[in-house]
Amino acid sequence: xxPIARTLALLAALAGCADDHDHDHDHDHDHDHAxxxxxxxxxxDFPDAVDRLxxxxxxxxxxxxxxxxxxxxxxxxxxxxxxxxxxxxxxxxSDMPEGPWNRVDALAARLLAAYESALSDLDDGNAVGGDxxxxxxxxxxxxRRVRDEADPAWFPRPRRSIEAEATGEGTDLxxxxxxxxxAGEGAGD
Amino acid sequence: MDAIFWGxxxxxxxxxxEAAPTILVGLVIAAIFRRLVGPEGTRRLxxxxxxWALPRAWAIGMLLPVCSLGVIPVARELRxxxxxxxxxxxFALTAPLFNxxxxxxxxxxxxxxxIFTFALASLLVVTAVGVAFDRVFPDNxxxxxxxxxxxxxxxxxxxLLVSAARELAGPTSGYIxxxxxxxxxxxxxxxxxxLMDRMERDNPFAALEMTAVALPAxxxxxxxxxxxxxxxxxxxxxxxxxVLLTFGAGANLGLLAWVARAxxxxxxxxWLGGLxxxxxxxxxxxxxxxxxxxxxxxxxxxxxxxxxxPFHPGSGSLSAVSRExxxxxxxxxxxxxxxxxxxxxxxxxxxxLDRRWRIEDWLERTPGPAGADRPRSRYDIxxxxxxxxxxxxxGLVAFSVLACxxxxxxxxxxxxxxxxxxxxxxxxATSGDAEHAExxxxxxxxxVRRLQVSVYLREGTLSRYRRMKARVLIDKVExxxxxxxxxxxxxxxxxxxxxxxxxxxxxxxxxx
Numbered sequence: 001x002x003p004i005a006r007t008l009a010l011l012a013a014l015a016g017c018a019d020d021h022d023h024d025h026d027h028d029h030d031h032d033h034a035x036x037x038x039x040x041x042x043x044x045d046f047p048d049a050v051d052r053l054x055x056x057x058x059x060x061x062x063x064x065x066x067x068x069x070x071x072x073x074x075x076x077x078x079x080x081x082x083x084x085x086x087x088x089x090x091x092x093x094s095d096m097p098e099g100p101w102n103r104v105d106a107l108a109a110r111l112l113a114a115y116e117s118a119l120s121d122l123d124d125g126n127a128v129g130g131d132x133x134x135x136x137x138x139x140x141x142x143x144r145r146v147r148d149e150a151d152p153a154w155f156p157r158p159r160r161s162i163e164a165e166a167t168g169e170g171t172d173l174x175x176x177x178x179x180x181x182x183a184g185e186g187a188g189d
Numbered sequence: 190m191d192a193i194f195w196g197x198x199x200x201x202x203x204x205x206x207e208a209a210p211t212i213l214v215g216l217v218i219a220a221i222f223r224r225l226v227g228p229e230g231t232r233r234l235x236x237x238x239x240x241w242a243l244p245r246a247w248a249i250g251m252l253l254p255v256c257s258l259g260v261i262p263v264a265r266e267l268r269x270x271x272x273x274x275x276x277x278x279x280f281a282l283t284a285p286l287f288n289x290x291x292x293x294x295x296x297x298x299x300x301x302x303x304i305f306t307f308a309l310a311s312l313l314v315v316t317a318v319g320v321a322f323d324r325v326f327p328d329n330x331x332x333x334x335x336x337x338x339x340x341x342x343x344x345x346x347x348x349l350l351v352s353a354a355r356e357l358a359g360p361t362s363g364y365i366x367x368x369x370x371x372x373x374x375x376x377x378x379x380x381x382x383x384l385m386d387r388m389e390r391d392n393p394f395a396a397l398e399m400t401a402v403a404l405p406a407x408x409x410x411x412x413x414x415x416x417x418x419x420x421x422x423x424x425x426x427x428x429x430x431x432v433l434l435t436f437g438a439g440a441n442l443g444l445l446a447w448v449a450r451a452x453x454x455x456x457x458x459x460w461l462g463g464l465x466x467x468x469x470x471x472x473x474x475x476x477x478x479x480x481x482x483x484x485x486x487x488x489x490x491x492x493x494x495x496x497x498x499p500f501h502p503g504s505g506s507l508s509a510v511s512r513e514x515x516x517x518x519x520x521x522x523x524x525x526x527x528x529x530x531x532x533x534x535x536x537x538x539x540x541x542l543d544r545r546w547r548i549e550d551w552l553e554r555t556p557g558p559a560g561a562d563r564p565r566s567r568y569d570i571x572x573x574x575x576x577x578x579x580x581x582x583x584g585l586v587a588f589s590v591l592a593c594x595x596x597x598x599x600x601x602x603x604x605x606x607x608x609x610x611x612x613x614x615x616x617x618a619t620s621g622d623a624e625h626a627e628x629x630x631x632x633x634x635x636x637v638r639r640l641q642v643s644v645y646l647r648e649g650t651l652s653r654y655r656r657m658k659a660r661v662l663i664d665k666v667e668x669x670x671x672x673x674x675x676x677x678x679x680x681x682x683x684x685x686x687x688x689x690x691x692x693x694x695x696x697x698x699x700x701x
Binding site for chain 2 (some may be wrong): 088089092093094095098101102105156
């Protein structure tokens with residue numbers, strides 16, 4: 001019975017004091033439903049993500065070249081890393097076809113590796129200059145090209161406008177059927 | 190107290206119904222070993238006494254579709270057949286971890302490298318602990334005399350049923366109940382939703398906490414694999430995921446109780462201690478290399494709610510339990526439970542009958558081939574028991590492969606169901622019916638996962654593009670769920686549109 005006793009002890013430690021069991025739940029259950037809160041730098045769509053990434057890349061490179069290491073380490077590069085991470089998902093959240101998406105995915109992986117490598121070196125106290133990011137400059141240009149060549153219809157901004165308008169009118173869901181069709185619009189199908 | 194009491198009832202019934210099909214399979218496998226393959230054949234199959242015994246136990250365990258409760262009768266039979274403790278424990282731990290159905294599920298939902306690494310790591314665990322167990326405690330095998338042979342013909346089939354019935358009416362039921370007790374214990378110890386944020390990758394104790402939860406928990410291979418996929422999608426701790434797979438799916442209190450009873454307190458404590466050290470050590474070792482890049486930690490997950498009390502104080506009641514069970518329990522599980530009860534009752538009846546007449550006396554009356562004196566046609570072939578046993582075991586493997594195609598239907602069929610489920614979810618969102626949404630949203634996400642497995646199964650590959658489209662949809666559905674739970678109409682509206690778009694895009698890339 002040793003294993004059972006050990007498990008019980010571990011469980012007791014994990015669950016905390018048994019007396020808390022009820023106490024913890026006397027109040028509302030909001031703590032059970034932690035909301036998905038996106039960071040402020042989460043892009044709205046793919047063009048926005050590329051714009052942010054290009055601007056951030058240039059700012060990071062400039063900061064590293066000027067020796068503003070703390071700014072690059074604490075502010076700019078972590079955001080760049082997040083943007084590179086999110087890029088494939090943000091691109092997939094659109095009508096972008098598979099071919100361009102694969103290009104985005106590959107470019108994002110290379111950019112992510114570069115930002116993580118720079119951050120890792122900065123964490124270890126190694127010197128990182130602006131030239132480090134120059135190595136992935138062609139990838140940033142490629143990304144810009146993908147965005148420029150993209151069909152704007154892949155990124156349905158009008159839908160957001162409809163949403164914003166509807167939200168402005170009230171909080172009911174009138175105008176949208178259960179199948180997701182928006183009144184007066186083909187719902188993209 | 191109402192939450193704990195009714196939560197315990199719900200968890201117990203849920204686990205029993207979930208386990209019923211694989212307990213039945215375990216009983217059939219044990220009966221095949223006992224009556225058809227026989228001790229000698231079983232020892233040969235497992236390579237007893239050779240250096241291949243442990244890898245063979247691992248391979249056989251991976252192929253047979255049993256869970257950690259269903260493996261108990263098989264382990265008991267293997268011990269009666271005289272296999273070494275290391276081999277039996279290796280089999281008992283790996284058989285519930287993987288089967289063809291769950292491996293497919295895992296391969297398409299997690300990175301294949303993760304599944305292969307986990308499989309290899311489990312081989313390493315069972316090999317290391319098994320070798321050590323046999324070295325430290327030699328002569329741990331304890332064979333029992335094999336039962337007299339049964340005559341060819343229908344009696345062999347009846348003997349299988351009798352063997353399964355007697356096994357279920359014996360100590361196996363007790364061990365299964367102890368295993369189920371673990372689930373009730375967790376319900377008492379863990380309040381509803383208390384594991385939501387415990388398995389994050391930045392929690393250095395995630396693997397240890399998961400160990401404490403997973404040992405008494407019961408998870409079928411499919412549930413464990415689905416949770417594994419969910420953990421990777423939520424960016425949870427990889428070390429905790431490995432522990433969940435090894436202990437959550439591989440062990441339970443019933444199995445531990447059997448080990449303690451079969452090998453004694455000292456040996457079983459040494460085995461468990463060694464297992465804990467190796468599993469937790471490996472889990473931490475593979476944490477950094479396998480942590481997926483590009484996955485944003487969600488901060489919380491509902492994946493482990495099933496190990497906690499299902500009710501908040503004041504919300505537990507018989508009607509709530511009935512409602513939950515009606516939603517959760519699958520029709521095939523109810524049928525399997527019915528068969529299981531029938532087999533158990535047959536076993537009890539046989540025990541009662543034993544005082545006057547033992548059915549085995551009749552079954553074992555003619556040791557040689559039956560009907561040797563009658564004329565035989567060329568098709569009347571006598572198949573030796575071990576061959577029949579081998580066919581039976583291969584049949585089980587083939588059945589589980591076939592089940593993959595049934596469980597994961599073609600993509601266009603899945604979309605027929607998905608369209609209905611999507612309509613239910615969106616209808617619940619528009620009407621603010623959180624209860625309706627709570628039922629259909631997990632179903633929606635499950636079918637999206639099954640869609641990926643189905644394509645992987647039929648095409649042998651699943652592109653990153655398709656994976657990402659499915660991931661986007663699952664994420665949007667999850668966000669819609671939270672918006673409904675928080676009763677936030679603006680967010681509901683936003684994700685209503687997002688889910689519709691993501692669903693359409695996923696359909697386009699999967700079937701058009």
